Amino acid sequence: MDSRLILVSLLIVFIQLNSATWARTNTDDETALIALKSMWTDYPPNWGVNDPCGNRWEGIGCFNGRVISVILTSMDLKGELSGDLQGLSELQTLDLSYNQGLTGSIPSSIGNLKKLTNLILVGCSFSGLIPDTIGSLTNLVVLSLNSNSFNGGIPPSIGNLSNLNWLDLTNNQLTGTIPISNGSTSGMDKLFKAQHFHLGKNQLSGSIPPELFSTNLTLIHLLLDNNQLTGSIPSTLGLVKALEVIRLDGNSLSGPVPSNISNLTNVQEMLLSNNRLTGTVPDLTGMNSLTYLDMSNNSFDASEEVPSWFSHLQNLTTLIMERTKLGGALPVSLFSLPNLQTVKLKNNRIDGKLDFGPHYTNQLQLVDLQKNSITELPAIPQITEHEFKIILVDNPICQEGAHTETYCKISPSNPPYSTQPNGCVPPSCSSDQNFSPNCRCAYPYMGTLVFRVPFFSDLGNSMQFKDIEYLLMNSFLPLKLPVDSVSLTNPRMDSKNSPEVSLQVFPFGQDRFNRTGISVVGSALSNQSVPFYFKADLYQHFEEVPKKSSNTGIIIGAAAGGSLIVLLLLFAGVYAFCQKRRAERATKQSNPFAKWDQSKGSGSIPQLKGARRFTFEEIKKCTNNFSEANGVGSGGYGKVYRGILPTGQMVAIKRAKQESMQGGLEFKTELELLSRVHHKNVVGLVGFCFEHCEQMLVYEFVPNGSLKESLSGKSGIRLDWRKRLKVALGSARGLAYLHELAEPPIIHRDIKSNNILLDERLNAKVADFGLCKLLADSEKGHVTTQVKGTMGYLDPEYYMSQQLTEKSDVYSFGVLMLELISARKPIERGKYIVKEVKIAMDKTKDLYNLQGLLDPTLGTTLGGFNKFVDLALRCVEESGADRPTMGEVVKEIENIMQLAGLNPITESSSASASYEESSTGTSSHPYGNNSAFDNSVGYSPSTVEPK
Template sequence: MAKLILSIVLVIVSCCFALLASGQLTYPSEVDALNGIWRKLQDPMKNLRNWTKNDPCVSNWTGVICANQDDGYLHVQELRMLNLNLSGNLAPEIAQLSNLTILNFMWNNITGSIPKEIGNIKSLQFLLLSGNQFSGSLADELGYLPKLVMFQVDLNQISGSLPKSFANLVSCRHFHMNNNSISGQIPPELYTMPHLMHFLLDNNNLSGYLPPQFSQMPNLKILQLDNNNFGGTEIPPSYGNMPMLVKLSLRNCSLQGAIPDFSSIATFRYLDLSHNQLTGGIPMNRFSDNITTIDLSYNLLNGSIPSNFSGLSHLQKLSLENNSLSGDVPFTIWRNVNFTAKARLIIDFQNNSLSNISGSIDPPSNVTIRLQGNPVCTFANQLNLVQFCRIALGNDEFVPATGSSTNSTDSCLHQSCPVSEKYEYVLESPYPCFCAAPLGVTLRLRSPTISDFPPYIYPYRVFITHSLGLDLYQLHVESFIWQTGPRLLLYLKFFPQYSNNTYKFNDSEVHRIEDMIATFSIPSNDTFGPYELLGFTPGLYSSVYLQPSKSGISKGALIGIILGAMSLAGAISSAITILFYIRSTKSGHDISKKQSIAKIPIRTDSVKDFSFEELEAATSGFNNTTQVGQGGYGKVYRGILANGAVVAIKRAQQGSMQGQIEFITEIELLSRVHHRNLVSLVGYCIEQGEQMLVYEFMPNGSLRDLLSDRCRHTLSFPMRLRIALGSAKGILYLHTEADPPIIHRDIKANNILLDFKFTPKVSDFGISRLAPVPDAEGASAHVSTVVKGTPGYLDPEYFLTHKLTEKSDVYSLGIVFLELLTGMLPISHGRNIVREVYGACQSGLMFSIIDRSMGSYSSESIKKFMALALKCCQDDPKERPTMLEVVRELENLCSLLPESDMIPTESDASISGVSGVGSSQLYFGRNSPYPMNTEILGSELVSGVIPTIKPR
């Protein structure tokens, strides 16, 4: 209510805005421009579009308007509207803000084209429009901004070509336009941008050739063009002579030809040329000692692996898999390297033609070597290579992890910290048991030049605290997660300096830190690359604060303010009186509502009853930057609870909320469901008209994410089997051991989530329906109801009978199995996955539709897995196996893999109804007679393996 009162008061103050505008306090065209901008953006932020003229900055953490005074006139200098859920269009009136230096509308929902009129704001230094829905092409006029330092429009829907006029951006250092639909040739003229440091255009539709002129750019450090299509052109040899190059990333760009020699670049740290058609040998000259990452995988390289990879003291990742390299396996790469405790080195030589080994491989524990798929693994036992010839599970280079602290607070008394849950101990403080209120900041490193972050956590803290003028203990890296790109998401906590009686920052210090981060005052760093701000978590600090004016105001201005305030005093007083009356009448209703909730106790102690304020604080006020998903139920947010636990919070939208009794009944049901392959319910919230469920957080996202085009190369065949088995076990538990039994109804790849060890966990059984008990005559149990299932996964029998049974879940899981095998979507461009797979199998072309990115596999295992998947997808439910039979068959499949592929999958050896399953069988591998990499023709398929299915 306090926020509402403040908002209304500010709206009333806006009534005198026009009066003040006619005096000496503002510049009318700029006022008109702002009003026009707000109208186009649906005016969602009335508390930010009004400010008194003696306080030229107003902010609510993510939204900031700043202006300066010049001879009594007000000129807008900064518009920072970060993550305010703005929609609508950006109006051309923006050009009337002729003194604007920062234009930041990142992470909103703004549509339409980027106004060409922005090109008239000659003072503009930061043009930041990332994470919106801008479309159309980029106007030539945007290339005539002489002071522009950062041009950032990534993660939009921009199309068309890059204008040649951008070569006139003589001050530009950061050019970030990744994740759009920009097409055509990169203009060679851009090489004349003398100060350009970071050129990020990955994930677009660029074509043509790579401009060789870029090698003449004197300050270019990062060139990142992944996932474009340069049509078989070569990498210019001159790129090996770029004087300041730190990172070159050209992954999946349809490039051919030879790899340039980069040995002369002393600053070089990161090279990714994977997933191209590069040929020839690997250059023999030594890379810079600063190199951390070399990824040349999935090319057509031949010859031997050179010795120039040895002794690179900062190397974290060397990926040469899926080439045609031959000769010896070099075992000196890690020699003469002093590894720190947190350092790791991954050497991936899988799927080449390496046949010899000289000497013994005895790497330290923090070195991982992968040789599977090479001839040398034929003699793995004799050469003591078994541990190196196993199939790798998952993408362990980028396993999400959390930062750690060195000190302990076990000896500190809880009473020594204030009672408020927003205070916490400063774990790395040199002062024992010092507790304070942190300021949370969410950042993302856009293009880091490392592959593994733990060894760099301490240097990162030193770098950030030095840049912000803080002591080292004032910054804690709460957690970090690698995202597609790869980009690095960081959750940071800043603490105030130690004081005997101060537990939080003062407002001026908060504003200073926020302002330095938001205006990119932290200098660029070659290791961590450019960053972007995603949001703040203010903690105990006020949600709206004003920056004091840095200059006085004229007498005329002061008189105008006083007169305006006097004329409105009565109106404001009346408005506040009315609001308090409304509040007092409403409070009685709110109290009665909360009391009615309290009268219906939830009979469980295994989940927590969270307050709305707790979940609001955990998500920074349900900030868009914390949103990780959305479905029919509502939005899903990533939250950090007061105790540091990371959770997923599902917030029901108005139309999907249940009745109170039904919601409580569902919570009691979910609280009794416990299985390692089901996402666990942590708590709930049912106050202030909200219905929220709090679950454990799954850092590796959904199976659908991993099966996407850019990620699925991380999923090996054993990994896919492990996910299939774990998912089936979770659903079997719902069918047979949940009390009462549950039919899921919406099994799909998006509802199979993966924890930090890639253990699959089935989610969203909260929308499930209880499985009815069979009647006295043993009739088949079913649910007859409106289905919330997903097209492509839904049991076809339902459309005839309107009945859902356990076999309906079997059908949906069968679709997931087909996705695991093929990487295809269930329905795409009119193609049905069941029909496509069935047709390929009937034509003897089963192996042509297998996802090529899964690496090596046993042909026999693939055939049996395919047969199981198609049997689950039979039209007639009677022809489908039970979930128990599915689990048994998957365990048998796991036992067919070679012993070198033995990977622990499940710790719970007992499954309801499964007899004779010992813990030793819950590992992949059991002396399979089938060799890996077996190629088999369609005509050699075993008769009867693929069931007969009527194509739909």
């Protein structure tokens, strides 16, 4: 073959192999970006290099040479937006948040970006009018322009954004009325897909249009607080049944509250305070989801009695009714609400005796009744060790010689919250560094979290801030952001009476963020759907980068290199070809299965205890060519098939999809681990297949599927209390075996109901070891590793420290125990089962007052229930050192079973045979890997319920 043809062929191969790098940026896109660059200073250093896509300009995302995203959060950009931005015709996401140096107005030409789905300009210094052309962006899903200086009215054309889900214009200087469609013009009443109207902290005026609300809306957040709105609250508000948060506080609304507002049974937070509302205090009976209610500082009619419906709101945590002319005595039943934490009724006409009753909630933290007419406070019964603050300053009881009592003084508030170190000693850092909760010196990304709604009512409550830390890490983890930990300090109230707290985000694996790290973390914070927004401080600790060469140098270099371009390309092609061949050889040599070829002899195959290697043809045959009829589960990892081996043994075969396959080393590690685990409460591995680019695991088959399927009712198996105790014991024994008898110990890392399988006798088997870790260093006691697992079951201590121990599995098992009694997902509708149980729990009452959380199918005879709950809560203690070992958990559950009239020994032995005995018969299978099969439909034969 002609040598020139060979070189051309090699060049073509090279170009194909490196197409992502060599793809030239579309001319219009490059022109638009250069125009942006010319308008800005302090743009990213590598923007001095030509070809934005080919040279991967910081923050620029491309596909086939077209710019599809510009994400440059917290880059300290200065300047204005160029009208030439319209040249980015394929742009889908524009996020320039937290660049306070960005000024000027949004150019009207932005309306030409027809493919834009996300426009996020949070925390900049943009001003002027929001252009009417924004209504042309009909694909827009997210529009976040909060925390700028926009003025003028909300453009009616926003009503054309038929796909809009999130509208956030908070904290600007917007004026005028809320636009409503009227024949020729559109309006916000047409945003049927919008779930968020965030318009607070502006200067909007006029009334709230009744036409804004209808049964067609899917709105869940209505935030119109701190504006200049007048008129009455329209009764049409009661039509929006999906609403969860209503903020109308800080306006000049008048007239009575519409009576049909009680139809909004999903509302959790409602603030109507600081208005001019009149009439009677509205009856909110039926709003059973309500947790936070504030109707303070209005002009309601004087009442002779405190409304009785206060005591019917079972989920209420915070009641604030200051200056509302409430009169009469507070009902004792109010303080028995299981979740009640804060009561603020200052400056009313409440009189008589303040009686908390014999069974007040142990969640109570503050009762503030300043400037009322309380005359008597009986001794508070010491039914628990719980203490709470009472403030009765300026009541008759404090003017009759009792002024020395603590409740007649306003005691100093609790010390401000600050995230504490995670069991480590803070180091001595340089003056410009901070130490993280994991005691590492670094330069954190800092700013302020401002809460859109009152996420909490007590600035001194440490648990609520720990929940926020957990929530933040929960949002960073799935995105695989370079975050080590977060720290919260100095909670306070802003000028608009909104809670805020300082946030520090610490980098992972280094002492500072690079520009990409800051950009992705900033973008994650600007896209938060939780009830707060972020105000970022300027980050000044990027790594030093070489100074940009002058334009003259670039021109000279380009001219000098131009004459050699063809030769360099040819050499590059040859080099790429050689590198590819070398990489292929290296990959083959490093492949842990490279020697697992039968043609090289069985001696080269690792000795797996009891697990055999299946050929692809054998697997294909026993599953009837992977027929749909043999499918028993599916998910993100792949599919599970039922198969029958030539011996007659039924097996479950988990077949990975190409895009979800593990690396060869991880697959080999899982195989070797599973092959040496033999216990009746751990699923058994039969074999594997690793050929034809396939990864398959062959397990013993479990006919009754996963515990999750039984709890949810999918399997048709009814688990009463005694059966659930049996499942808990089997699961605990399997986990204790992994921790205490396996050598080295194994940490499962993904204990959840989906990974507990039930055989034909409802014997529990722990399954799915895709995330497990070996605890080889017993002296160290932990493994430092990237956090993985399933949300809701994850140990918060592991989350924050990245130090994995057996106690992390214990925490997950504690959540599983609570799932067993409630049949609820760990996180359901934003509520965490651990917190819900702690809030509702009252040890002085029958079944610890948890009847509202229990699964009705548990039955009525619940022997040992209280001890079971006690054990579950010990397992989910905040500190791993306070949790029991799995061996101790096993003993506790055995004792609980005896209280329920069960013999743990006979129940266990009769329920199942040992692994060795069952390995030749019909057994179980694991549905899925990680959380991949959470929505799978497991195999469940149509048989009579097991007895």
